[in-house]
Structure formats: structure tokens, C-alpha cells
Amino acid sequence: MxxxxxxxxxxxxxxxxxxQCVMDHGARGYTLTEARGQGRRGVRSAxxxxxxxxxxEVICEEDVARQIAETLHKKYFxxxxxxxxxxxVEVLRSEKF
Amino acid sequence: MxxxxxxxxxxxxxxxxxxxxxALCYDQRPRVSDKEIPLELDPxxxxxxxxxxxxxxxxEMRLPAAVYELLTVILLLSIGLKGGVELAGADLAxxxxxxGVVAAMGIVVGLMGFAILRLSPRLPRADAAAIAAHYGxxxxxxxxxxxxxxxxxxxxxxxxxAAFVVxxxxxxxxxxxxxxxxxxxxxxxxxxxxxVFLGKGVVLLLGGLLIGVLMGPERLEPxxxxxxxxxxxxxxxxLLEMGLVAATQAGALRRHGVFLIGxxxxxxxxxxxxxxxxxxxxxxxxxxxxxLSVLGASASYIAAPAAMRLSVPEANPGLSLTASLAxxxxxxxxxxxxxxxxxxxxxxxxxxxxx
Numbered sequence: 357m358x359x360x361x362x363x364x365x366x367x368x369x370x371x372x373x374x375x376q377c378v379m380d381h382g383a384r385g386y387t388l389t390e391a392r393g394q395g396r397r398g399v400r401s402a403x404x405x406x407x408x409x410x411x412x413e414v415i416c417e418e419d420v421a422r423q424i425a426e427t428l429h430k431k432y433f434x435x436x437x438x439x440x441x442x443x444x445v446e447v448l449r450s451e452k453f
Numbered sequence: 454m455x456x457x458x459x460x461x462x463x464x465x466x467x468x469x470x471x472x473x474x475x476a477l478c479y480d481q482r483p484r485v486s487d488k489e490i491p492l493e494l495d496p497x498x499x500x501x502x503x504x505x506x507x508x509x510x511x512x513e514m515r516l517p518a519a520v521y522e523l524l525t526v527i528l529l530l531s532i533g534l535k536g537g538v539e540l541a542g543a544d545l546a547x548x549x550x551x552x553g554v555v556a557a558m559g560i561v562v563g564l565m566g567f568a569i570l571r572l573s574p575r576l577p578r579a580d581a582a583a584i585a586a587h588y589g590x591x592x593x594x595x596x597x598x599x600x601x602x603x604x605x606x607x608x609x610x611x612x613x614x615a616a617f618v619v620x621x622x623x624x625x626x627x628x629x630x631x632x633x634x635x636x637x638x639x640x641x642x643x644x645x646x647x648x649v650f651l652g653k654g655v656v657l658l659l660g661g662l663l664i665g666v667l668m669g670p671e672r673l674e675p676x677x678x679x680x681x682x683x684x685x686x687x688x689x690x691x692l693l694e695m696g697l698v699a700a701t702q703a704g705a706l707r708r709h710g711v712f713l714i715g716x717x718x719x720x721x722x723x724x725x726x727x728x729x730x731x732x733x734x735x736x737x738x739x740x741x742x743x744x745l746s747v748l749g750a751s752a753s754y755i756a757a758p759a760a761m762r763l764s765v766p767e768a769n770p771g772l773s774l775t776a777s778l779a780x781x782x783x784x785x786x787x788x789x790x791x792x793x794x795x796x797x798x799x800x801x802x803x804x805x806x807x808x
Contacts, residue, residue: 369762373644407774408518435766 357450360421361413364428365391366438368408374428378414381424384453387413397437409437415445415453494787495605497598500689501786504696509703516694524691525755528597529657531680531687536615536658537665538673548613551735555745556620558731562724562749563589563625567632569720573712582632583761583768584713587777588720589625590753591618593654594695595785597688599747602790603740604685610740614748619658621748622756623649629757630764648760655756695782702779705771713772717780721750725793732806739797739807746793750785752777 364374371388378386391409414424421442432438447453507514540548567585570576596618603610626649649655665673673680706714728749732742754777762770801807 367762369759372647373763432766 357447359415359445359447359450359453360418361415361443361445362421362424362440363443364412364438364440365393365409366412366432366440367436368410370432370436370438371410373432374410374412377427377431378412378424381427382420383414383416383424385414389413395437395439415447417453495598495602497601497685497689497692498786501692501696501783504693504698505700505783506696508697508700515697516690521691521694524687524694525593526653526657527680527683527687528691529593529654530661531684532593532597532600532615532618533658533661534665534673534676534680536613537662537667538670539612539665540616540662541666541669543613548616552616552620554731554735555617556624558727558745558749559589559591559621559624560628562727563628565723565727566716566720567629570716576712577768579633579765579768580772582629583757583765583770584716584773584776585632586626586629586761587754587757587773588724588752588781589621589628590623590757591621591748592751592753592777592782592785593618593658593755594691595747595751595782595790596744597684598692598786599744599790601685601688602794603743606794608740608743609738610744611737614737614741614744615658616662617745617748619655619662622652622654622658622753626753626757626760629761633765633768645760645764648763649756652756652759692786695778699779699783702775705775706779709772709775713776714780717752717776718784721752721781721785721789724749724751725789729793729797729801733801733804737807739801742797742801742806743790743794746797747785747790750781750789750793752781754778754782 366374368390375386375388389411391411393409414421416424425440425442428438428440563585566588567581570581570584571578573581600610627645630645725746726749728746729742731749732745735741735745737745752773754774757777758770758774761768761773
């Protein structure tokens with residue numbers, strides 16, 4: 357079964373807001389990992405809690421994924437370090453996603 | 454002479470047998486005369502310099518984030534518990550009004566910072582407010598170093614000053630938000646309040662204070678090895694990590710310009726004066742006056758960054774964090790604390806303080 361995988365890499369400060377947004381749009385779950393890296397806003401080294409990143413992955417139906425992406429885009433792209441992308445994935449248990 | 458004192462340990466065997474407040478003091482060595490101004494470094498400072506040096510030379514060393522996290526938790530609980538134990542035997546009716554006055558001090562320091570930062574024409578209002586919030590709020594790490602400093606000298610202080618840390622942490626952050634957003638923060642007050650009041654600083658300090666008050670010194674005796682005896686060891690490790698963090702932030706200094714660095718170096722002096730004046734008004738001891746000065750001089754790097762990032766997202770978080778971590782924290786730890794104490798020990802008794 358085809359689904360979308362939405363990946364968001366952003367500042368740790370946004371964790372609660374991000375999870376809330378994803379669940380509010382009807383996703384049934386998510387995976388969160390800590391991350392570090394470098395981008396336009398400099399090195400996010402994670403050697404101190406305020407300068408760490410998180411990486412959130414959600415597998416869901418395409419329209420849900422696009423709604424989440426749109427909301428995050430509108431709310432956070434201007435002021436926060438955020439990278440967001442969508443991929444096609446195939447899942448075995450479609451009822452789960 | 455002070456070095457010789459430092460080498461014979463910092464808790465006597467008879468410690469627990471003394472009265473409640475005494476029993477949990479980190480140090481029982483004889484007082485130094487008020488005129489003696491300490492010039493040598495407290496040993497814990499060397500750990501900070503070690504971290505700073507290693508970081509600047511890009512040594513292959515990093516404490517795991519979880520270890521840093523744990524050290525912070527232990528420090529916060531130690532300070533809270535010690536304050537709570539002292540509060541248990543104190544007259545709360547006399548202390549509570551003092552807490553209100555100290556909270557007002559956070560607003561005063563924050564507003565002064567904001568007014569000064571607005572003098573720079575190139576600094577946007579949001580950034581000025583965010584930095585002012587950091588400087589009006591306080592750093593528990595700096596407070597812990599000040600406590601170690603007083604213990605090394607054998608100077609008495611009000612241990613319930615831990616409650617000052619709690620009440621100073623919040624008001625300036627709220628002030629910073631109001632200065633930009635008015636009364637409507639972008640993420641809503643519920644989120645802001647969650648961030649400000651449920652950050653680990655407030656929760657653990659307040660929690661430690663409560664446990665200390667409820668249990669009293671005798672029942673906390675089993676915890677002494679971790680929370681009181683090990684205080685300086687934990688602080689040393691914490692400072693090692695803070696040195697490393699300050700070194701990584703130092704790279705960003707060049708991008709932020711002279712004005713910000715100047716502010717981060719000079720504003721603590723002003724904050725310390727405000728703290729000393731409030732301490733004088735509150736009739737604190739010389740040790741208490743140093744603690745309140747240090748709190749006035751210090752800048753937050755835990756609670757304020759998290760809260761301001763969400764509430765005033767257009768402010769550049771790098772500015773305030775770099776100023777606070779790479780300039781003000783090292784300045785206070787290396788120069789500020791001995792300097793404030795030196796000045797206070799001469800001036801404070803002269804104006805009738807700590808009598």
C-alpha cells in the first residue's frame with residue numbers, strides 16, 4: 357500500500373508544538389529522534405540542549421501529510437530552522453497508517 | 454593561607470551534630486576577616502578553565518548530553534534542598550515579602566537591560582527584549598559557583614536565597630515577552646506558562662525547597678553524601694562542561710559585534726549593583742548580598758532561551774545565548790564573583806549592611 361513519509365528536521369524547542377500539530381491533523385503515530393547537523397542557520401551541534409535538533413517522521417495518507425506540511429510551513433518556516441520533505445513509501449499494514 | 458585551608462576538606466566531622474542550618478552547611482571553616490579580599494582562584498574554577506581551554510583547542514572531549522543533564526539536576530536539587538532545610542527553621546512570614554521584593558528586582562534588571570539595548574539603532578526590538586529577558590533572569594550555575602566561593606571563604610549567607618533563584622527566574626522572561634508581544638504571545642499564554650513555570654529550573658529548585666522544608670535536616674541525612682558532600686565535585690564536572698560549551702559559543706562572538714560583547718561584559722556590573730542595593734534594602738548578610746548581586750549580574754541560559762525561542766521566535770536565539778554563555782557566564786565565574794565580593798566586603802558594612 358502506498359503512503360507518504362513526512363520527515364521534519366527542526367529545533368528541539370518546537371518538539372511539543374510539532375507533535376501536537378501532527379496528531380491534530382489525524383496522523384496515527386510518529387517517530388522522534390534527536391539530531392544534529394548544519395544548515396543556513398549554522399551548526400546545530402546538540403552539545404547543549406538549546407542548540408539541538410529533532411527529526412520527526414510520520415507515515416500517513418497523502419492528504420494528511422500535505423496538510424501537516426502546509427501548517428508547519430505557514431507557522432514556522434519564517435523564524436525557525438526547519439527542513440521538511442515528503443517521500444513515497446510502501447507499507448504492509450495500511451490500516452495502521 | 455586560603456589555599457592551605459582549602460586542602461583540609463570542606464566539611465568537619467562534627468557537622469551533622471550542630472544545629473539544623475549548620476548541619477548541612479558545605480563548610481565549617483573559620484571566617485576570614487571582612488577585610489581580606491580573596492585573590493586566588495577557587496579550585497572549581499580551574500575545572501571551568503580546563504573545559505574552556507580544551508574546547509578552544511578543539512580537544513576530543515565532550516560530556517554526554519545525559520551526563521550534563523544529570524549534573525544540572527543534582528545541582529538544582531542540592532541548592533533547593535539546602536534552602537528548604539534552612540526555610541524549615543525560619544519564619545516564613547518574614548521571608549515571603551522578601552521574595553516579592555526580589556521578584557520585582559528581576560523586572561528592574563530586565564527593564565534596565567532593555568533600555569540600554571535599545572540605544573543600539575541596529576538591534577531590533579525583539580532581540581533587545583529577548584536579551585533583556587536573559588539578563589533579568591538568572592543562572593543557577595553562577596549561583597552555585599558563588600555558594601562554593603562563600604563556602605571556601607567560610608562566609609555565612611542566607612541559604613534560603615535558593616528561593617530567590619526561583620522567583621528571579623520567571624518575571625524577566627514574562628517581561629521580555631510582554632515588551633514584544635504586548636499581552637498576546639504568538640503561541641498563546643498556555644504554552645508560555647508551561648515553558649516558563651514547568652522548566653526544570655523552577656520545578657527542581659521548588660521541589661528541592663519543598664522536600665527540604667517538609668523533611669528537615671535530620672531526615673535528609675541519608676542524602677547528604679550525594680546532595681551536600683558531593684556538591685563541589687558535581688559543580689566541578691558541571692563547570693568542565695560549561696567551559697566546553699562556552700568555547701563552542703565563542704566562535705559565534707565575532708559575528709555579533711562589539712556592542713553585544715560590551716553589553717555582556719558591562720551589564721553584569723550594573724546588575725550586581727542593583728542586586729547589592731536590593732540586598733541592602735532587605736537587610737541581608739554580606740554573604741546574602743553577594744548572592745543577590747551575583748543573581749543580578751547573571752544571565753539565564755536554560756529557562757530563558759527555551760521560553761523566548763517559542764514566545765518571540767523572530768528574535769535571533771544566537772545573540773542572547775552567545776552573550777550569556779560565552780561572555781557573561783565566564784566573566785562572572787572568573788572575575789565577577791571575587792570582584793563583587795571584594796567591593797561588597799569594603800562598602801557593604803560601611804553603609805550598615807549585614808549588621
